[in-house]
Amino acid sequence: MEAASGRRIRVLVAKLGLDAHDRGAKVVARAYRDAGFEVIYTGLYQRPEAVAAAAIQEDVDVVAVSSLAGAHGVLIPQLIQLLREQGVDDVLILAGGIIPEDEVPALLEAGVSRVFGPGSDLEEIIEYTRENVKR
Amino acid sequence: MATAERKERFAGVSDRPVKRFYGPDDIAGFEYDRDLGDPGEYPFTRGVHPTMYRGKLWTMRQFAGFGTAEETNARFRYLLEQGQTGLSTAFDMPTLLGYDSDHPYANGEVGKLGVAIDSLRDFEILFDSIPLDKVSTSMTINPPASIMLAMYLVVAEKQGVAWDQVSGTIQNDILKDYIAQKTYIYPPGPSMRLITDVMAFCARNVPRWNTISISGYHIREAGATAAQELAFTLADGMAYVEAGIRAGLDVDEFAPRLSFFFDVHNDFFEEIAKFRAARRIWARVMRERFGARNPRSWMLRTHAQTAGVSLTAQQPENNIVRVALQALAAVLGGTQSLHTNSYDEALALPSEEAVRIALRTQQIIAEESGVANVVDPLAGSYYVEYLTNKLEEEAWDYFGKIEALGGVVAAIEKGWFQQQIADSAYRFQRRVMNGDYKVVGVNAYVDPDEKPATNILKVNPEVQRRQIERVREVRATRDQKAAEAALAELRRASQTDENLMPYIIECVRSYCTVGEICGAWRELWGEYREESVY
Numbered sequence: 001m002e003a004a005s006g007r008r009i010r011v012l013v014a015k016l017g018l019d020a021h022d023r024g025a026k027v028v029a030r031a032y033r034d035a036g037f038e039v040i041y042t043g044l045y046q047r048p049e050a051v052a053a054a055a056i057q058e059d060v061d062v063v064a065v066s067s068l069a070g071a072h073g074v075l076i077p078q079l080i081q082l083l084r085e086q087g088v089d090d091v092l093i094l095a096g097g098i099i100p101e102d103e104v105p106a107l108l109e110a111g112v113s114r115v116f117g118p119g120s121d122l123e124e125i126i127e128y129t130r131e132n133v134k135r
Numbered sequence: 136m137a138t139a140e141r142k143e144r145f146a147g148v149s150d151r152p153v154k155r156f157y158g159p160d161d162i163a164g165f166e167y168d169r170d171l172g173d174p175g176e177y178p179f180t181r182g183v184h185p186t187m188y189r190g191k192l193w194t195m196r197q198f199a200g201f202g203t204a205e206e207t208n209a210r211f212r213y214l215l216e217q218g219q220t221g222l223s224t225a226f227d228m229p230t231l232l233g234y235d236s237d238h239p240y241a242n243g244e245v246g247k248l249g250v251a252i253d254s255l256r257d258f259e260i261l262f263d264s265i266p267l268d269k270v271s272t273s274m275t276i277n278p279p280a281s282i283m284l285a286m287y288l289v290v291a292e293k294q295g296v297a298w299d300q301v302s303g304t305i306q307n308d309i310l311k312d313y314i315a316q317k318t319y320i321y322p323p324g325p326s327m328r329l330i331t332d333v334m335a336f337c338a339r340n341v342p343r344w345n346t347i348s349i350s351g352y353h354i355r356e357a358g359a360t361a362a363q364e365l366a367f368t369l370a371d372g373m374a375y376v377e378a379g380i381r382a383g384l385d386v387d388e389f390a391p392r393l394s395f396f397f398d399v400h401n402d403f404f405e406e407i408a409k410f411r412a413a414r415r416i417w418a419r420v421m422r423e424r425f426g427a428r429n430p431r432s433w434m435l436r437t438h439a440q441t442a443g444v445s446l447t448a449q450q451p452e453n454n455i456v457r458v459a460l461q462a463l464a465a466v467l468g469g470t471q472s473l474h475t476n477s478y479d480e481a482l483a484l485p486s487e488e489a490v491r492i493a494l495r496t497q498q499i500i501a502e503e504s505g506v507a508n509v510v511d512p513l514a515g516s517y518y519v520e521y522l523t524n525k526l527e528e529e530a531w532d533y534f535g536k537i538e539a540l541g542g543v544v545a546a547i548e549k550g551w552f553q554q555q556i557a558d559s560a561y562r563f564q565r566r567v568m569n570g571d572y573k574v575v576g577v578n579a580y581v582d583p584d585e586k587p588a589t590n591i592l593k594v595n596p597e598v599q600r601r602q603i604e605r606v607r608e609v610r611a612t613r614d615q616k617a618a619e620a621a622l623a624e625l626r627r628a629s630q631t632d633e634n635l636m637p638y639i640i641e642c643v644r645s646y647c648t649v650g651e652i653c654g655a656w657r658e659l660w661g662e663y664r665e666e667s668v669y
Contacts, residue, residue: 018228018244020317023357023444026557026669027564043667044317047240069228070594074243100483101587118448118481119577122568 009133010038010060014051016079019069020044024097028064031122032129048075052082055091061133068097077110084111090134096120147402148572149360150562151525157517165520170415174510178418180411180523181511182469183434188507192220194472195497196273196438200225200249201484202598203605204260207250211265213487217494221472222265222303223273225249226283231318233279233653236602246598248484249275253606254648258286259293268296272303273348273438273472278320280307281333281636282652285643288341304345304394304438307333310371310543313665314552316353320653323544325660329635330375331382334389336636345394347375348438354552355398356444358560361409362526364398366533367552369416373534374543376425386425390432399461399468400442406461407513408522410437410468416527439465440474446481450576451588454478459496466500467513473497483591550668557669606648613646621645626655 013029015022022044033039040058042051055063063083065076076095083091095107096116104115113132116125145153154161172178175185184190197219199210211222226249229241235253236245245251252258262272267290274283284305291301309326312319319326330347337344351359351368359367372393379389397413399406417435421427441461446454455478462475475493477485485493501507513519540546547553566572573579625638642652 018232018234018240020228020231022317022667023560026667027358027561029669030557030561031564041667041669043665069244070247071228071243098482100591100593119574121578122564 008036008038009062009129010040010058011062011064011129012040012042012051012055012058012060014042014046014054014063014065014079015044016046016048016051016065016067016075017069017071018045019067019071021068021097022066024068025066028066028096028122028125031126032064035126037126037129048079048082051079052086052088055083056086056088060091061135062092062094062129064094064096064129066097067095067099070098072097072099073103073106076107076112080111092129092133094125094129096125147405148400148563149362149402149405150566151360151362151405157521159517161517161521162524170520170524171514177422177430177433179414179434181514183414183436183471187469187510188466188501189510192501192507193466193470193497194221194271195219195494195501196221196223196472196474197490197494198223198225198275198440198474199490200227201592202246202250202594203602204250204252204257206246206595206598208261208263208265210487210490211261214490214494215265215270217491218498219494221271221273223474224261224275226274226276227251228318230279230649231276233320233649233657235606235648235650236599237606238650242599245602246594251598251602252283252286252649253602254609254646255286255289255643256605256609256646258290262287262290262294266296267291267294268300273306274303275306277306277309277312277316277318278326278329279649279653280305281329281639282643282649284333284341284344285636285640288640289644298341299343301341302343304348305333306348306350306396308347308350308371310374310547311350311353311368313547313663314354314367314371315357315359315556316350317665319663319665321656321660322663323547325656326663327378331378331384332634332636334379334392335382335384336634337392338384338388342392344392346389346392348394348396349375350396352396352398352440354556355400355442358556358563360559361400361402361405362529363533363555363559365409365413365416365526366530366537368395368397369413369420369530370534370537370543372417373420373424376421380425386421386427387429387432390421390425390427391429391434394471395435395437397437397439397470398442399439399465401445401457401461403460403464404513404519404522405526406464407468408519408526410439410465410470411511411519411523412526412530413437414469415523416530436471438472438474439468439470441465441476443476443480446476446478447574447576448481448588449585450582451478451482453576454481455492455496458493459500462496463500463504463506466506467511469511479588479591482588484594486590486592488590550666553665554668609646610648618642618645618647622647622651622655625652626659629656629659
């Protein structure tokens with residue numbers, strides 16, 4: 001799976017904060033890998049600073065954050081802010097997990113492109129990523 | 136005669152092929168006394184009590200916790216008023232991982248997934264007006280489990296309830312944390328030491344306390360099949376028994392207080408068989424391998440919870456039906472206590488209305504369905520006995536593999552369990568994607584006009600601020616010298632092989648915080664880090 005630059009699309013699948021639920025993140029990481037993306041999974045318990053640094057260092061095209069513990073409203077905007085402060089604004093940011101419908105607009109406002117809720121189709125996530133990657 | 140069937144291959148949620156029907160050949164060699172025995176008799180396949188629910192219904196125990204201790208105390212009291220018979224406490228992520236609410240890592244997570252507990256002050260509020268000699272309490276927490284037990288004992292003492300009168304359970308199952316739940320803090324060595332200290336302390340001081348709830352729930356929720364859940368959980372159980380024996384305890388001194396916790400998923404008969412197989416395997420292992428002589432050491436007593444992972448965010452009302460079927464399987468499987476999930480849990484923590492329906496589901500099964508009138512009614516069914524045998528056989532295959540890897544801890548360190556579970560989770564998701572496994576409302580019978588759910592529980596955003604204020608006030612107003620001395624003593628004892636429980640109790644009594652105690656151990660023991668596999 002290639003980005004406009006001709007190389008394979010690089011995705012960072014991230015778990016932020018103290019949220020230990022990693023089933024979904026791992027399934028999504030594997031689905032990206034099987035679809036031909038280059039995948040880096042952060043593992044659990046990452047601070048926004050560490051995820052931002054990894055995104056920059058690994059030069060990823062996509063950061064897909066999984067959140068099932070309710071801290072998305074604080075940690076995802078922090079991550080996006082950190083990326084912007086370091087001059088990164090062309091990375092596609094996706095969120096998934098248990099994120100109540102009425103908290104989605106604030107995340108979109110903060111710079112998340114799309115939120116995938118429980119039961120989302122893996123193909124749809126991959127298709128969306130392919131079509132919306134920004135570089 | 137038509138022999139065409141709807142599809143080529145039939146298989147349930149664990150993907151084990153299912154034949155059209157089962158008969159005597161499928162359970163060849165079946166012997167009633169050896170394989171089942173009457174209820175309450177070795178090997179307890181039919182249940183651990185002779186009368187089962189005719190004697191006493193299972194404990195209806197809804198897992199609850201959010202916000203501050205005040206809010207969770209109100210939910211506890213509501214549940215008890217609605218006829219619930221035991222309490223079960225959910226803690227927030229910072230508490231589970233040993234951080235106080237004012238730690239920078241706790242930002243955004245305080246009170247979100249459970250109740251925030253920083254010090255004894257919170258526990259005094261949490262159990263206010265709840266008589267600890269009458270209600271049993273389960274606490275789902277692992278590395279800080281000994282601290283929560285200590286707080287519970289001090290609160291009981293303040294209520295005038297003797298320690299030998301309190302009953303309850305701490306999860307305290309670190310092995311499944313490394314395998315699946317991932318709320319670990321310390322490396323395996325000191326983590327296992329905390330557990331054996333609790334086992335030894337309770338055997339002598341808190342005889343009605345269940346010291347470990349050996350849990351398959353999280354293993355299953357993370358993606359394992361029924362056979363993997365069964366096998367990995369019982370393997371963990373055997374590892375705890377070995378650890379207790381290595382720590383110098385007699386097996387019959389601690390084994391009767393080991394309890395279990397299983398998931399109840401969608402495949403009705405497979406789940407019933409899983410409970411029956413679990414009891415039979417455990418009885419044989421305890422008697423034959425570990426030489427336990429007390430029949431109570433042979434009995435696998437278990438809590439069950441319906442499968443959170445089976446709930447859908449789409450058409451959430453359908454979850455009421457899923458939960459009812461799963462709960463019925465747990466009861467037919469002979470569980471000792473049960474949590475039924477609320478229909479809105481794929482969206483948020485449960486609302487009061489959703490929790491009430493979940494509890495009523497259990498009450499309807501208990502009072503109206505008639506299944507509580509008779510013990511193990513499915514015994515002798517060709518299919519159920521075949522599945523019970525089959526799951527037992529699959530579990531023994533896994534035990535052999537784990538042994539060959541060098542035991543549970545070695546297999547964890549090699550990432551073997553984690554890979555097995557990730558593989559199963561992915562395989563299942565592929566089946567959902569290609570329509571081989573149907574999920575109503577998700578990949579079948581989809582409602583295109585569905586409106587997003589309203590009326591979900593919101594944790595008050597003020598919770599974090601209030602909780603931070605409280606922990607700071609506790610630190611500012613406690614006897615600082617006493618707190619420091621207790622913590623220093625705990626630090627000293629932690630570097631010896633003394634039992635740590637008395638020192639933890641002293642710390643808690645002096646209002647040392649969860650973060651201070653866990654922080655001291657972090658410094659001494661370091662933190663566990665896993666190599667992620669997917």
